[in-house]
Amino acid sequence: MTMDPYEALGVKKTATDAEIKKAYRKIAKESHPDLNPDDKEAEARFKAASAAYDLLKDPEQRARFDRGEIDAQGQERPERQFYRDFAGAEGNPYQAGRGFEGFGGIDPEDIFADILRQRAQGGAHGFGGGFGDEYGRDFGGARTTFKARGPDMRYSMEVPFMDVVKGATTRITLPTGGTLDVKIPEGTKDGQTIRLRGKGGPGIGGGPAGDAYVTIGVKPHPRFRREGDDILITLPISIDEAVLGGKVEAPTIDGPVKVTIPKGANSGQMLRLRGRGVKNRRTGKRGDQKIELRIVMPPKIDEELESFMKEWRKKHAYNPRKGMKT
16 A cells, blocks of 8 residues: 555544544445445555554554654565664664674673772783683683574564454465464464564574564455454345335354345444454454444345335335434
8 A cells, every 4th residue: 555544544644543433434335345345456455454443542553653754554664674673782782882892792891890809809811812701702812702582673563454364374474585384373463573583683603683673564455354353344234124114144254154134224233243354362362353234235126126215115215313403
């Protein structure tokens, strides 16, 4: 997505979280692909709004986008990624302003204090003589060897909606050309960071490797939406199904199921399928699936339907807007 997320939702950069959520819901209801079959423009609006909402609903991601650290897709901007992974990485011995921090994270004053202590004890003769210290370092003339932990590396990746809902293993290609296999636990949330121990930068002098941190971005799904551990869908129903009720098929993250539409159903009415949502990693319990009904008119009003409704209105007319104030 190249469009600015604020433009995609039609809000200002100063919009509150509530205003952003309201704008997204409005677009989702008006432009959902299920309600606008074969309408590519509506589908594009829905996808753009979904991606924009996924980015802006997370305060940290929104702040990083506003600062220009990530793009509209939540990806690190190349120049910032390089700087963050190298100059800002934990354990980097060349980080600006850190002086002797390359000595395995040990304060340089400790090193020279140790040198003076050994000299006082007769363990070394001046700075030119070779000797070791309690940290396993060997000082001899101008030669110094030491061990240091490698830098931590940070990456971001976008994964399909179903991969985070059901769990999966995916592969990320690194800037160096190498790859990392990332196990995504079931129920992972958008913006969550996964730690891969020992998969960061190599250690110095035989020291341990750093860790890799992978921030997960979730691609919007054409039907499913997620709120916490609940899954939400909008289910189109016909006029006769709304009036007469009946059983219809509805998609879930586990596959299609039959649901009962009550007689006299209205647009906006919610049905609930318990235990059909996302598994909570902490409790092990699954959320629910919520189904919002939406009455969809037939593609064409034929004479038979028009004639029937005219006769029906003569005897049964009602005002659904009664009581509304102007």
